Amino acid sequence: MVNNADNNDGGGGSIVLAATPIGNMADASPRLMELLQTADVIAAEDTRRLHKLVKALGITLNARIISYHEHNEASRTEDLLETVRAGKTLLMVTDAGMPAVSDPGFRLVEAAAEAGLLVTAIPGPSAVLMALALSGLPTDRFCFEGFLPRKAGERSSRLKELGPERRTMVFFEAPHRLEAMLRALDNEFGGDRRAAVARELTKLHEQVLRGSLRELLNWAEEGDVRGEIAVVVAGAGEAEPERPEDHVAAVNELVAKGARLKEAVSTVAEDARISKRELYAAVLAAR
Missing domain, CATH: 3.30.950.10 (Tetrapyrrole methylase, C-terminal domain)
Structure with missing residues (x-):
């Protein structure tokens, strides 16, 4: 079944994943600053880092703050979903960058999507x-x-x-x-x-x-x-294409062991995924 989060069947609440600065506090977006001040609940990977961020931004928190990290995700996810079902706005922040990307948050988003709860994000800094x-x-x-x-x-x-x-x-x-x-x-x-x-x-x-x-x-x-x-x-470069000439020795080795030429060509060509006709011609040309 396709899950349409726009329907938000679970109520009027929502989860907002918020990208936080990865170093320079001036990269905090106006939307991030607004949500930090207006969210009902803030789930933070490290509450100390959250308070440091808020102090640097010169804003005041009114939300209930919950610690949410890799060691307690499993036990606290359902409680956070209940908060959203109750119509609250839950803001998710990690130490830096976007939650759920090599940081806590994936489990929460996965569970929210399964429950049909609304999840959105505030874009921002990304290492x-x-x-x-x-x-x-x-x-x-x-x-x-x-x-x-x-x-x-x-x-x-x-x-x-x-x-x-x-x-x-x-x-x-x-x-x-x-x-x-x-x-x-x-x-x-x-x-x-x-x-x-x-x-x-x-x-x-x-x-x-x-x-x-x-x-x-x-x-x-x-x-x-x-x-x-x-x-x-950088990714791997183009692999060199297989050449029939590179497999002539393998054919001759099988022939030396008693295989018929056409059988040897067929076996080697299949293993190397090259044309039997071209390999056969290469063997004859080498003789």
Whole structure:
């Protein structure tokens, strides 16, 4: 069944996901400031960060504030939905950027959508989009991969899965793990793959470094990297097309083991997903 949130069958309340500044408080939108002052309830990833934001903006909160983070999402989601069913406006904020994007909020939106409750958002700062736009890499097709696994084996497995990815990839990483991450990217994707490291976006010491993965790894090895980090990596290039000539040896090997020429050609062509006719011609031409 298609769920139409515009119907808002659950009552007159709503959930508003609000993007908050990722560094520069001047990026707070007028809509964010208005909702902070008028919302009935504010669900915050970190209530201390919320009060710091409000103080910097010079506004006063009148809402009931509820702590809502990855460790209590499961237990508090239903209570928040009841608030919306009662006709209240629930504002959801995280420490920085848009809730539900590598931050708490997805579980709440999923449950609200299932319940037919109205969910909307206040757009605003996004480290993902800003890093992508500043990277100098293709932006027409991209994917967001968040944080890679911390354990080396799991991280390597994830990167092997991403090896054929043609879209530009955006990652987050902690500064103290950046060197290990770039080394893993270098190992799996090759040191020549283009990439960018964006740190402290919108802040006083904003920095975007562009180059090959090997160059960025050398930079990370030289200094004490600090700040919030986003890493943007170019997608894989076009794979070289399979040529019949490259598979002549495989055909000859099967023939040497007793297979008939046509059978050997058929087997190798099917495995390599190339034309049997072209492979057969290549074998004859090589003789």
